[in-house]
Amino acid sequence: MKTKKWLMMVLSVLLIGSILAGCGSKASDSGNTASGGESGNAAESGELKGHLVIWTFFDQVKDMADQFHAKNPGVTVDVKMFPGDQYQTKLLTALQSGRDVPDIFDLERGYIGKFIDSKFLTDLSAMGAEDLVKDYIPYVQELGRSQDGKLRAISDHSSPGGFWYQRDTAKKYLGTDDPDKISDMVSSWDKIVELGKKVAADSGGKVHMIQNTGDLFDIEAYNTQPWVKDGKLNIDPKWQTIYQTQLDIRKNNVDAKLPFMSAGWGNALNDGSVVLTSMPAWAGFMVDNKDDKAKGKYGVAKTPEGFYSGGTYRGIYDKSKNKDLAYEFIKYIASEEWQQHNLEKTGNMPGNSKVYEANLDTYKSPLFGDENVLKPYYETVVKIPAAKADKYGEDIMSKWRKVAGDGVTNNRSYDDVVNNFKKEVKNAFPELNVD
Amino acid sequence: MGSKVNRSFYGYIFVAPFFIGFAVFGLMPILYTLYLSFMKWDGFSDPVYVGLANYSRLLHDSFFYQTIGNTLIIWIMSNVPQLILSVLLALVLNERFIRGKHFFRAVYFFPHIITPVTLGVIFSLMFDWQTGTINKLLMSLGIIHDPVNWFNSPWWSRIIASGVICWQYFGFNMIVFIAGLQSIPREVYEAAEVDGATKKQTALHITLPLLRPVFLFVFITSVIGGLQLFDAPLMLGDGPGNSSRTMVMYLYETAFKNFDYSYGAAVAYGIFFVVMFFTAITAKASKLKD
Numbered sequence: 001m002k003t004k005k006w007l008m009m010v011l012s013v014l015l016i017g018s019i020l021a022g023c024g025s026k027a028s029d030s031g032n033t034a035s036g037g038e039s040g041n042a043a044e045s046g047e048l049k050g051h052l053v054i055w056t057f058f059d060q061v062k063d064m065a066d067q068f069h070a071k072n073p074g075v076t077v078d079v080k081m082f083p084g085d086q087y088q089t090k091l092l093t094a095l096q097s098g099r100d101v102p103d104i105f106d107l108e109r110g111y112i113g114k115f116i117d118s119k120f121l122t123d124l125s126a127m128g129a130e131d132l133v134k135d136y137i138p139y140v141q142e143l144g145r146s147q148d149g150k151l152r153a154i155s156d157h158s159s160p161g162g163f164w165y166q167r168d169t170a171k172k173y174l175g176t177d178d179p180d181k182i183s184d185m186v187s188s189w190d191k192i193v194e195l196g197k198k199v200a201a202d203s204g205g206k207v208h209m210i211q212n213t214g215d216l217f218d219i220e221a222y223n224t225q226p227w228v229k230d231g232k233l234n235i236d237p238k239w240q241t242i243y244q245t246q247l248d249i250r251k252n253n254v255d256a257k258l259p260f261m262s263a264g265w266g267n268a269l270n271d272g273s274v275v276l277t278s279m280p281a282w283a284g285f286m287v288d289n290k291d292d293k294a295k296g297k298y299g300v301a302k303t304p305e306g307f308y309s310g311g312t313y314r315g316i317y318d319k320s321k322n323k324d325l326a327y328e329f330i331k332y333i334a335s336e337e338w339q340q341h342n343l344e345k346t347g348n349m350p351g352n353s354k355v356y357e358a359n360l361d362t363y364k365s366p367l368f369g370d371e372n373v374l375k376p377y378y379e380t381v382v383k384i385p386a387a388k389a390d391k392y393g394e395d396i397m398s399k400w401r402k403v404a405g406d407g408v409t410n411n412r413s414y415d416d417v418v419n420n421f422k423k424e425v426k427n428a429f430p431e432l433n434v435d
Numbered sequence: 436m437g438s439k440v441n442r443s444f445y446g447y448i449f450v451a452p453f454f455i456g457f458a459v460f461g462l463m464p465i466l467y468t469l470y471l472s473f474m475k476w477d478g479f480s481d482p483v484y485v486g487l488a489n490y491s492r493l494l495h496d497s498f499f500y501q502t503i504g505n506t507l508i509i510w511i512m513s514n515v516p517q518l519i520l521s522v523l524l525a526l527v528l529n530e531r532f533i534r535g536k537h538f539f540r541a542v543y544f545f546p547h548i549i550t551p552v553t554l555g556v557i558f559s560l561m562f563d564w565q566t567g568t569i570n571k572l573l574m575s576l577g578i579i580h581d582p583v584n585w586f587n588s589p590w591w592s593r594i595i596a597s598g599v600i601c602w603q604y605f606g607f608n609m610i611v612f613i614a615g616l617q618s619i620p621r622e623v624y625e626a627a628e629v630d631g632a633t634k635k636q637t638a639l640h641i642t643l644p645l646l647r648p649v650f651l652f653v654f655i656t657s658v659i660g661g662l663q664l665f666d667a668p669l670m671l672g673d674g675p676g677n678s679s680r681t682m683v684m685y686l687y688e689t690a691f692k693n694f695d696y697s698y699g700a701a702v703a704y705g706i707f708f709v710v711m712f713f714t715a716i717t718a719k720a721s722k723l724k725d
Binding site (some may be wrong): 061089092096114115118119239256257259264267337372391395402406409410421427428429 | 477478480496497498531544560563564565566584587651672675676689691693694695
């Protein structure tokens with residue numbers, strides 16, 4: 001009887017133990033990494049030592065860590081990657097609980113505005129970071145600033161966009177494949193509409209000038225006033241002109257009505273049924289370049305106004321015990337050395353103007369043959385107004401996209417669009433003054 | 436050991452795993468959500484107590500009422516054809532002398548295995564305005580001249596969303612009905628046959644009445660599941676003027692896109708009451724007949 005009782009006891013303890021162990025092991029594991037590392041006080045002696053933890057959603061950060069490690073063998077960098085949309089929820093949960101938090105974490109353009117004024121980011125200005133960004137593209141450095149003007153996050157790249165075109169399609173419909181000439185031909189939306197009518201007529205409606213009238217949202221989003229000023233919704237009057245242009249584009253069959261990054265959009269980019277595709281420089285993976293068949297096939301022209309799409313920013317956790325070492329890492333990614341390497345290896349555009357300037361006449365990319373592709377990007381990207389990110393900007397922009405996009409499809413008046421838009425904004429952000 | 440009721444406490448230990456799991460992953464979130472719904476919290480600053488503010492906002496939120504309507508419409512449009520289809524197929528495939536009935540049962544069940552997200556993506560590609568196969572097909576058959584912008588029409592968006600759900604679940608419900616049919620004793624049918632009842636008469640007067648408990652089960656689960664529609668419609672989008680946005684999609688957008696966790700929590704409780712309400716009605720209606 002006694003043995004039976006014991007057996008029961010042991011069994012049940014094991015059962016419960018195994019459950020608790022299942023829940024607990026993760027926490028204790030990660031606890032190690034968070035507290036690990038004996039901070040970079042070796043900085044004075046010249047060689048850095050320690051351990052850094054970086055959270056990201058972007059796999060190229062691994063190369064960044066490798067390069068940094070190669071330069072500083074005493075530092076081990078642990079990159080944890082969480083791909084997909086859940087990254088920010090995961091990050092926010094960790095930051096809120098204060099457990100298992102990385103030393104450095106990445107923030108994407110889409111939601112940096114929500115984090116930038118939070119208590120989680122270290123003031124990099126106080127650590128001397130102003131010096132790191134003094135040669136930066138204006139918009140790139142400004143996005144990493146909180147409302148009080150202090151640097152909180154730094155990016156190692158810019159993400160300019162341009163019109164990509166297939167050279168033979170351009171020759172056929174525009175009469176030239178020279179990027180400078182095409183940039184002149186499409187230097188305003190009116191010109192694009194006029195040219196687009198011609199392209200549609202010449203091709204019997206089969207070929208379109210641009211992919212989607214919605215591309216104007218991407219291009220104009222950062223060339224207009226911020227959506228919120230002093231707690232009040234602010235609709236830049238420029239949007240009315242833009243909306244009218246979008247209606248004209250749709251009415252005159254200038255666009256192929258293909259949404260950005262959709263399957264049809266990708267096909268059109270590759271088969272040339274659309275003349276100009278507004279593309280961020282980083283989206284080259286959408287081109288089918290199997291066996292180098294797209295080598296030299298494309299050219300890049302300037303868009304009527306410069307634009308960028310996306311961007312990854314890196315900040316230091318305010319309660320990290322490794323701040324000094326983490327700052328060394330930030331310093332490295334802001335350096336010309338890394339950005340040059342990154343440009344050569346991945347084709348990601350630098351954030352530092354000096355790297356642009358050093359490569360303007362020399363950098364070539366296989367897809368674009370002999371064209372100096374940095375030129376069109378650089379010339380437009382430096383002109384993008386420097387604006388801070390706030391917690392509303394991206395969300396309100398996406399509401400505008402939705403409502404105005406719907407308006408274009410159904411040929412609604414601008415007033416209708418604005419009314420519907422205000423309703424949406426008021427609903428999502430009741431604290432804003434909408435009228 | 437004792438001869439009567441064994442009150443050994445080990446029993447509790449053996450059932451503990453479930454209850455611990457439920458407390459941690461079920462009860463805690465439910466209570467925490469309730470707590471959050473009385474707060475104002477965006478995930479960045481500390482939560483501030485605001486009392487019933489979130490609920491009064493919810494009561495005045497026309498977007499929320501719209502999502503209730505959308506959900507009901509999509510639910511009715513997906514469930515009515517789905518139930519009819521699955522009962523008819525179950526009756527047919529339950530016949531003793533039908534060839535390949537096992538094959539068909541399996542085939543009809545297949546859509547249920549696919550995840551709703553995948554289905555949503557497949558349907559949104561099929562019904563794409565410019566490049567979708569449906570438009571291409573209709574155009575090459577000469578039925579339409581210009582491609583139809585399906586997702587620009589409120590009713591088409593809802594019909595497509597309902598279609599996806601109907602297509603996904605009719606096979607599952609069919610299997611449930613077949614199981615119900617097989618539990619009806621054969622003697623009843625034999626008696627009917629002896630009395631000279633036609634197939635139609637047996638179906639109407641024997642099979643359907645005896646299937647009532649199964650109907651009830653299917654109906655209640657479909658009320659609960661149908662009102663929580665989320666993944667497939669999410670992939671198909673909000674629709675024009677938010678006409679195919681369901682309640683749970685609204686919850687998701689509020690909490691995880693706008694980072695308004697506290698209002699999201701209130702929306703969650705709003706959904707809870709709506710689902711409770713309709714479940715109660717269903718349960719009541721099914722008892723009335725007794």
